[in-house]
Amino acid sequence: MRSQSIYKVPQGKLLKISVEYDEKKNKIRNIRITGDFFAYPEEAIELIETKLRNVLIEREQLQKKISSIITKYHIQFIGLNVEGLTQGILKCKP
Amino acid sequence: MKEQWRLLQTGFNTAFSNMAIDRAILVANSKGKVPPTVRFYGWIPPAISIGYFQSLADEVDVSACERLGVDYVRRITGGGAVFHDKELTYSIVIPEAHPAIPKNILKSYGRICNALIQGLMHLGISSTYAPINDILVNGKKISGNAQTRKERTVLQHGTILLDVDVDTMFSLLKVPDEKIKDKLIQDVKQRVTSLHHTLKKKIHFEEVAEALKFGFEEEFHVELIQGILTKEEKTLATQFEKECFSTTRWNHRR
Numbered sequence: 001m002r003s004q005s006i007y008k009v010p011q012g013k014l015l016k017i018s019v020e021y022d023e024k025k026n027k028i029r030n031i032r033i034t035g036d037f038f039a040y041p042e043e044a045i046e047l048i049e050t051k052l053r054n055v056l057i058e059r060e061q062l063q064k065k066i067s068s069i070i071t072k073y074h075i076q077f078i079g080l081n082v083e084g085l086t087q088g089i090l091k092c093k094p
Numbered sequence: 095m096k097e098q099w100r101l102l103q104t105g106f107n108t109a110f111s112n113m114a115i116d117r118a119i120l121v122a123n124s125k126g127k128v129p130p131t132v133r134f135y136g137w138i139p140p141a142i143s144i145g146y147f148q149s150l151a152d153e154v155d156v157s158a159c160e161r162l163g164v165d166y167v168r169r170i171t172g173g174g175a176v177f178h179d180k181e182l183t184y185s186i187v188i189p190e191a192h193p194a195i196p197k198n199i200l201k202s203y204g205r206i207c208n209a210l211i212q213g214l215m216h217l218g219i220s221s222t223y224a225p226i227n228d229i230l231v232n233g234k235k236i237s238g239n240a241q242t243r244k245e246r247t248v249l250q251h252g253t254i255l256l257d258v259d260v261d262t263m264f265s266l267l268k269v270p271d272e273k274i275k276d277k278l279i280q281d282v283k284q285r286v287t288s289l290h291h292t293l294k295k296k297i298h299f300e301e302v303a304e305a306l307k308f309g310f311e312e313e314f315h316v317e318l319i320q321g322i323l324t325k326e327e328k329t330l331a332t333q334f335e336k337e338c339f340s341t342t343r344w345n346h347r348r
Contacts, residue, residue: 006270013174013226016152016270034149034348036174038226040199040243042146078172078200079226 005091013037013079019057019092026057031089037080044075057093062086099188101307101318102133109141109167110340111331112183115323116251117170117338118330119187124245127326130188132310132318134303137178141165142266145173145240149348158266168345171240171251173227175267180257180288182302184210186310190246194314203227203241205313206250210237213309214254217302219292227252234287254302255288 004018013036020030031052039045048069055065066082069075104115112135122128144153146169153175154166164177186206188195196202207223214221214231221231229237239252260283269275289297307318323331338344 016149032149032348034147034152036145036148036172038172038199038240039147042170042172042242045147076199 003092003094005088007084007088007091009037009080009084009088012081012084015080015084015088017088017092019089021057021092028052028055028057028089033085033088035080038078039080040076040078044073047073048075052089057089059086059090062089096315096317098129098319099310099314099316100129100131100321102131102135102321102323103303104133104135104323106136106138108139109137109143109165109178110335112137112141113143113167113169113339114331114333114335115327116185116187116249117334118323118327119185120242120244120247120249121330122324122327123187123189124247128324130192130194130316131186131321132307133185133187134306135183135185136181136299137165137183139163139165140177140179141167142175142177143167143169144175146170146242147172147348148175150346153268155266155268162262162266164266166345167339168347169240169251170244171242171249173238173240176238176253177263177266178253179259179262180290181253181255182299182306183251183253184306185249185251187247187249190243190248194316195248199241199243200225202248203239203250206241207237207239207252209310209313210239210252210254210306211309212312213302213306216305216308217289217293217297219289231287231292234285236287236289236292254306255286256297256299256302257290258286258288260286 001023002020007015015035018032051069063086159166211221221229224230227239228235237254241250264279
């Protein structure tokens, strides 16, 4: 199943996410995170996309996973945050 | 004596060359080979630049660009899509450790934008910084800015609109919902301004460059000395243009 979302992060930028997911397992197969936000270092976005594969599409799981990647790789967002990214992914599901 | 930084006036170039030059200066500065550098430049032909994280296909009507002779390029900085036509673009490249640059990224946007605000004062225009990355005149956007930090070096570039053509801009950009495109165009016309509109007269690129030069000198208490790209920077820029910014692989990567 492939799905997309557009989500305006409160106080932030416009996030556009495209997700390909396994409907039975409710897990991400592939994800592409795009938008007019800022992330430092920029290449971290590809890392986040890779690390989100096989993660359950469920609020707490996503928040935990995204937070841990951000901490581990010292990623800084501007115009985006963990909550916004989580929300954008959840919005991909009908 | 005041610290001396380099000023580059590289004139008008293609989108690919412009983005390659900014990156070349960043690399040269990160290796300690050139001083902090402020650059003023323009775009010929007009071009769309998109932020590093944006999807080209989602943001840009590629066939409209090709029809109208407008280039498109992905930046190494984040942020949004910009139509570069009648504007002055600046870039500043400086070590992250330089005392002039706040460690906090958002604060450093503010500091660099202050140089532009000071510069606009020399044109008799009062403006304000609107986080994250805009400068407003009378509440309307006149400047957008984007920063990256690589190899312990800061690159921030941004635009000052000399004039703006929202209709042409939207003929080149895609919008999420075609049904509300007309309303969106009306909204943007309300929210964006330009030097031409603010001053009620045309203003030349050179005049704006001169004012911004003063702005940077005042904000950072430095002297900007007119210089040129080094041989190494030119070589790097040519390489980046060819291997990165002009390629489908780079521009269509997201």
